[in-house]
Amino acid sequence: MKKTLLSAAIGAAVFGFGAHAASAATLDDVKEKGFVTCGVSTGLQGFSAPDSEGNWSGLDVDYCRAIAAAIFGDPSKAKFVALTATDRFPALQSGEVDVLTRNTTWTLSRDTSLGLDFRTVNYYDGQGFMVPKDLGVSSAKELSGAAVCVQSGTTTELNLADYFKSNGMEYNPVVFEALEDVNNAFNQGRCDVYTTDQSGLYAIRLTLTDPDNYMILPEIISKEPLGPAWRQGDxxxxxxxxxxxxxxxxxxxxxxxxxxxxxxxxxxxxxxxxxxxxxxxxxxxxxxxxxxxxxxxxxxxxxxxxxxxxxxxxxxxxxxxxxxxxxxxxxxxxxxxxxxxx
Structure with a gap:
């Protein structure tokens, strides 16, 4: 009898959790507050970046504005929260933002263990490498021993390790949490190579002191399906x-x-x-x-x-x-x- 009651209690608890998750109503909350809050990057030209007056633009920003237009008929009812790669998932899980429209790769672990949902891809990308032209290389296979700038808390960091290991090469990671710090380190010559999604490399190259002095190598070493994420159960x-x-x-x-x-x-x-x-x-x-x-x-x-x-x-x-x-x-x-x- 005790086992039966215990099983029933556990089942009720699980059912209650599932019912709570399934009854989550972000759309109702968004309508009630009058705007949608989107988590975006801290500044990646072409995808989500603020100008000097704080006005946001980019592909991911326009996705958020499109969601606002669908709900309210008004794209201006979109608000943006700049999130680093490390704090983006906690911000979504905690309800600080309603949705991530931030260059985020759809992976199995993020779709399961993090309690997030992905269902569509608004930009198909892949990880690449950018180097100064005077480094004298034309292929990623020539980068053994290089110092590589990379952002922490990203699939980029994991793919980098996999690529060098699978090709029997060594490298020295130069790791920063904030994208701006990675950009500055590369611009100052603190590393030989910059790696991130190839779209990001094109954007970042424009911000360097002399963009023409840098080249993007031909190799694409990963699949990076970038798309929006929201909390499971809604x-x-x-x-x-x-x-x-x-x-x-x-x-x-x-x-x-x-x-x-x-x-x-x-x-x-x-x-x-x-x-x-x-x-x-x-x-x-x-x-x-x-x-x-x-x-x-x-x-x-x-x-x-x-x-x-x-x-x-x-x-x-x-x-x-x-x-x-x-x-x-x-x-x-x-x-x-x-x-x-x-």
Whole structure:
């Protein structure tokens, strides 16, 4: 009998924990406070960086603004908390931020043991190496014995160790917690090599004293699927975050931009477009998400489709000039693929 009662008590406790987790309602909390709080990097040009007046810009920043537009119809209802690689996960777990829209790699351990959820990738990346041209190397295989600047608390640090070990090479890690400290150390010549996601290297090179004196080596040593993360047990909130990205991808695939969305909304009788833009009679796509039927229209009108955002933040319309590559739509040979809104 005691064992039966004990088992029942444990089962009730587990059930209670699960029910509590599943009943988490970030969307309701966000609506009540009137804004969404996003954890972003402390400053990575093209992804999330503040200007001298504290105005944020970048691909990850625009993702957050798109979430705000989906919920409130207003991208300005997004607030940003700058987080280092080390403090980003505790900040999300504690509720300091509602979602991480910060260059964060989706991995198994983060998706399980940290109690976080990932479901989509807004930037497919891979780790690379940047060196001064006068170092005289053209391949990462020539870096044995080098001093390597790397940020602590990242998959970058782990991948670095794996790469050198698997290739039978030695290296001297120069490790800092803050990205700014890593940048300064490399700029001051305290290490021979800088390693991070390749997109980050393009951004960081622009901040160096003489960018033309540095080159990015051709090797990509890892898979870095970067995307938003939120707390486990809140599926509705996860749906909002995920479908915000998918709406931007579907808009690009349909050829809908911030400039032509009004005209298309008024004239299109394409059922897929009508569901996306909330013009379908008796449509309920927004209601199923807990949002207004114009949720996707508001994203596209005020923030843009994925291609527009990519181009201005990191692509050919930005100082970084990064090619779409894997981040092209699937119809153009890339990996970006938005499931149908229906």
């Amino acid at each position: 599926d509705q909130w996860g749906d909002v975050v995920t479908w915000t990205h998918f709406a931007m991808l579907n808009a690009e695939e349909f050829g809908i931009t911030s400039e032509n969305v009004d005209e298309i909304a008024e004239t299109s009788d394409n059922p897929g477009i009508m569901r996306l833009l909330g013009t379908e009679p008796d449509g309920k796509m927004g209601a199923d998400l807990g949002l207004d039927e114009k949720w996707a229209y508001n994203i596209i009108k005020t923030v843009g489709n994925y291609g527009e955002v990519f181009d201005k933040d990191v692509g050919q319309g930005s100082p970084l000039k990064i090619e779409r590559g894997l981040n092209a739509l699937w119809t153009n040979g890339g990996l970006q693929y938005g499931p149908p809104i229906r």
